Each structure stands twice: as C-alpha cells, then as structure tokens.
Amino acid sequence: MTNGNYVIAVEGLYTRFGRHVVHENINLCVRRGEVLTLVGGSGSGKTALIRQMLGLETPAQGTVRIFGEPVHGRQHKQLQYMRNRCGVLFQKGALFSALSVYDNIALPMRELRTLDEGMIRNLVMLKLKMVEIDTKHAIRMPAELSGGMIKRIALARAMALDPELLFLDEPTAGLDPELSDGFVKLIQTLRTELTLTIVMATHDVETLVALSDRVAALDEQRMVALGTLREVVNTRHPFIAKFFCGERGKKILENNRYNL
Amino acid sequence: MPENEGSNSSIVLRRVTGDDGAPRLTITGSCTLAALGKRLQPLSAELNNEAANPELRWDLTGVRQMDDAGAVLLWRAWGNQRPRHLRLRREHERLFDRLEKIPAPPAPVPRDLLWPITVPGNAVFLLWEHLTCLIILSGQLLLDSIYLAGHPAQIPWREISANLYRTGAQALGITALVGFLIGIVLSYLSSKQLQMFGADIFIINILGISIVRELGPVLAAILVAGRSGSSMTAQLGVMRVTEELDALTVMGIPHSLRLVLPKVMALGIAMPLVVLWTSAIALIGGMVAAEIQLGLGYQFFLSKLPDVVPLANLWLGLGKGVVCGMAIALISCHFGLRIKSNTESLGEGTTNSVVTSITVVIIIDAIFAVVFSNVGIR
Structure with missing residues (x-):
C-alpha cells in the first residue's frame, strides 16, 4: 500500500488495553484530500483509532501507515516531519494551561525555528481571525475561557502549521449550533484553499452530513460499514439504523436529500 | 505520483523582462510552510530585495499551492500592502483579503517602574x-x-x-x-x-x-x-x-x-x-x-x-x-x-x-x- 493517493492506511489493526479489546481487524484507507468521518457509539473506539493513527498507542497487531510510512519504528527526524504535517484537535482542546492563547498558537511555529517573531505575530493573528476570536482574548489564559472558545483556539493551534492532514476528535461537541455551523463553513473554506485531508470522529449527524466524503462506522470492535454516506446509510446494521434513522438523524438526512 | 512530488517542490522565483519592457517576477511551485522549510529565511531576504522596486510586476498565477505562512511571507516583503502590479489566482485572492483585514496584535503589558517597591510589598x-x-x-x-x-x-x-x-x-x-x-x-x-x-x-x-x-x-x-x-x-x-x-x-x-x-x-x-x-x-x-x-x-x-x-x-x-x-x-x-x-x-x-x-x-x-x-x- 505505497500508493501516493492514500494518506493513511490501516491494515489488520488490533488494539487491546489489557484484556479489553477495542479494535478487531480494522482495515481502512484515507485518500488524499477527502474527509473521512468515524462514527460509532460511546466507547466504540473512535478516539482510540485516531490515537493509533497519531502513534499515541501501539497496535497489538497490524500496521498503521501515514504518508506511506509506518507510524512506529521511524527515525526521529522523519517522525518530526510527519508530525509537522499533521494537525490535531483534541476532544477537550488540550491547550497548554500555563501558556496564554497567543503563546499556545505560536508554540508550534516557534518550534520550527525557521519563522521570525514578526511572521509569527502575523500568522497568529490570522489564525485567531480565522476562528473568529477577538484580539483582546490573545493574552488571556486557557483557564479563563469558555468551552467553545477553547475549542476554536485549539483548532487555530491545530491549523498553526497549515497541515495537510487534520485530525478532529468531536470538533463540534460542546459548541452551540451557530458556532457549529460556523465551524463547518470554516472547514469547507479551508478545503477550497488547501488540499486538506481530514479524519474526524463525531456524534453530530449534521456535521457529518455537511462535511464527510466517506463514512466509517465502528461498532463492537469492528468496522461495520465504510463508504459514501449513501452507501453507509443503506447498510443493514442495527447500529447504523439507530444512528441515522432516529428522529434527529432522519430529519437531517431528509433536509440534505440532494447530498445522497 | 506527480501530484505528490508537486506538493513538495518548493517555490521558484524567475526574473524576466516582459514584452512592455517592465521587469516581471514570476513565482511558481508550492508556497507552503512545509515546502519552504529551511529556505524561508534566505527567501524572505530575496523577496525583500525584489520588493524594493515598486514597478516590479508580480506574477503569482503559477503558484500551485499557498497557505497562510506563504502569504504572510510575501505580505511582509511587500511592506504589509499589495504591490502596485499583482496577478494571482482567484483562490489565493482570499488569503490576501484576510491579511488586509488582520487585526493589530495586542499591546504588550508595560513593565511597572515601581517594581522594587511592589515586589517585596x-x-x-x-x-x-x-x-x-x-x-x-x-x-x-x-x-x-x-x-x-x-x-x-x-x-x-x-x-x-x-x-x-x-x-x-x-x-x-x-x-x-x-x-x-x-x-x-x-x-x-x-x-x-x-x-x-x-x-x-x-x-x-x-x-x-x-x-x-x-x-x-x-x-x-x-x-x-x-x-x-x-x-x-x-x-x-x-x-x-x-x-x-x-x-x-x-x-x-x-x-x-x-x-x-x-x-x-x-x-x-x-x-x-x-x-x-x-x-x-x-x-x-x-x-x-x-x-x-x-x-x-x-x-x-x-x-x-x-x-x-x-x-x-x-x-x-x-x-x-x-x-x-x-x-x-x-x-x-x-x-x-x-x-x-x-x-x-x-x-x-x-x-x-x-x-x-x-x-x-x-x-x-x-x-x-x-x-x-x-x-x-x-
């Protein structure tokens, strides 16, 4: 699977935490420039799968390749290069609580050691404007911010180095509907400007319908469906029936029928 | 994998004299942070030199990809404004529109002159x-x-x-x-x-x-x-x-x-x-x-x-x-x-x-x- 069109290739992945099995034989490819959404109930291993792709967990069996090379067992320099090409938005933001908002976003830029402070200042302001955070919040500390703001600043930090590959873990959870729509628009705009590959885990059917090119559904340690939204919705499986054909799911799917 | 290679090929500056005799600078390749890498500092100096000539015609239509870092690099070389003669792709227009509206960074907190008294106090x-x-x-x-x-x-x-x-x-x-x-x-x-x-x-x-x-x-x-x-x-x-x-x-x-x-x-x-x-x-x-x-x-x-x-x-x-x-x-x-x-x-x-x-x-x-x-x- 050294094909250049696959950004991520997961082959025969097993994940175990002690005796608890999270994934059984997951096979998954993410193509360049697409948005792949992972869906599944709570505890179905969406976050664990993203952590596997990031190299934060070690697979019990199987391999994970990013940009054609295995995540584990790389040279330090290669690994760093790969990390600079990835941006991650964690579920709870994971902002550095000891740094101000400005320094949080500037940190990955400073770590590159090629950008001067003037450029960093302009870039940080651009990123803050992108996520619609007022300049006056730049000097505040993460503990003083609301949940929605933390999420948006975390996205600004994830986008700090203009990554090719973006991981979003529950990007719209905890945002009000307006912000959530704004977030979806923001991602859509970014995709027109850059070839951005996105792997997203979400519970929110609205975000899923608006953004995803393909959907992977996880249930009971296995991947039960993988394909376009239409293909996945038409798969017969109890979890998918519950997820998409509940009251809310039905309404959103009907509103977006032209997408299917 | 032509596309793959394309996204990694760095930016190329070419100076030519146009049909009308005016100096032109065509920029091609990828103008992204990942592609620029270590070349960022020398490139910044080079662009600053070029931008000293206000009559230079900038042609950015050959730029395959540009991200915020690339745009900021050019923007700073131009002295935080658009040059008089500029041609660029429509999708990159938005990057510079955003830069025009960039808010000023927050003022640094001034140091208190009374610190020898306030600190022990x-x-x-x-x-x-x-x-x-x-x-x-x-x-x-x-x-x-x-x-x-x-x-x-x-x-x-x-x-x-x-x-x-x-x-x-x-x-x-x-x-x-x-x-x-x-x-x-x-x-x-x-x-x-x-x-x-x-x-x-x-x-x-x-x-x-x-x-x-x-x-x-x-x-x-x-x-x-x-x-x-x-x-x-x-x-x-x-x-x-x-x-x-x-x-x-x-x-x-x-x-x-x-x-x-x-x-x-x-x-x-x-x-x-x-x-x-x-x-x-x-x-x-x-x-x-x-x-x-x-x-x-x-x-x-x-x-x-x-x-x-x-x-x-x-x-x-x-x-x-x-x-x-x-x-x-x-x-x-x-x-x-x-x-x-x-x-x-x-x-x-x-x-x-x-x-x-x-x-x-x-x-x-x-x-x-x-x-x-x-x-x-x-």
Missing part, C-alpha cells in the same frame, strides 16, 4: 494572606471536630484509614532505610571521637538522647513532608484542575470535613508511630555500628539505654511527631486548595508546600528545644 501581603488562610483553615477544622464530636456517625473513618495507610504504613520502608543509615553514621563518627578519650560507654547516651529526642522525629517529619505532603497538595490541586472540588461543593460536601480533616487526623496519628519506628531503627543501626567499632554488646546496649535516656525524651519525640504531622497535613492541604486550574500553578503549589512544610518542621523543632530545654536532660 506583594511578598509581605502574600505572607499575611497565607497566615490568615492557615488560621482560618485550622479554626474551621476545630469547628468540624467539635461538630463531629456531637455527630460521631459522620466521622469519615474510611478516609482516615486510607490516609493512615498511605502516610503511615507505606512510609515505613523509606524511613527505616534512612534511619538505619543515619544511626550507623552517627554511631561510627561519635565512637571514633569517644575512643580518643576512652569514654566508649557514653556512645549509648549520645545515640539515645540525640536519636530519641531530636533526630528520629525530625528525620521522620522531613521524609513525611516530602512524601505525603507533596502527594496531598498534588491530589487537591488536581481535584481543582479537574473541577472535582467544585463537584463536592455543589453536592454540599464541605472540603474541610471530607478532605482536610481526615488527612490532618490521619497524619496526627501516623506521624508519632513513624517517629517511633524511625527512632527504633536508627538506634538499631547505631547499636550495630557500636558493636563493630567498639565491641559494645547488644544486650549491654539495650539494658543501659533506659538508664541513660529519661522517658521524658521519648514523650517529647512523640509529641513533636503529633504536632509536626498535623502541621504538615495542614500546610499541604492549604497549598493544595489554593492551586489554580493550570499546570504551572500545580507545580509551584507543590514546591511551595514541601518547602514550607520542611521549614515549619524545623521551626517546630526549635520551639520544642527552647520550651522543653529543662525537660529530660540530666
């Missing part, structure tokens, strides 16, 4: 604040104890026993090791000196008084302050960071009753026992060294010990243990509850807690030495 106020907070906390604990005396069913036995185990039973290993080694060192050094005067027998007095009255309690207290004090502060601090303290408050469970009181009581009980244990092991260490160095028999040592060390010394040592234990727990909890919800404050609070606890242990020891200077010494 604030330190004094902080000390005062700590003192009052500690007094309030101890008063609250006293009220809680009075309340619990009336309502014995609400005494948090489970927490007390858990803390007893953590601060007492689990500290036995390290205190034994340190006590034994100190006993050996002290005995070895003293016996060398005593041998010179032929006063070998007084090794028992020296070891007995110094360990039972002084070294045992202080050693144990310092070790426990480092071990249990830091863990108490960190525990309360993390509970603040994860909002567990707030959760307790909204359930109507007071912090002082469920978190602080069990710790203070448990350490008040565990500490004298740890002191006893440390002193005993240190005496054994001293006894072993005395046997090796001076040939003093174990039986003789043990039978002589009660004669030369008055019992008051033991009570004094245990009393120090109780007071130090409760002070350590109180200070650790005080610092733990003051931690703000960020990681830096957590680290700072834990350090301050341990440093303060150890200092207070020494101060308590000094106070005991002065107050009881006539007790237990013949």
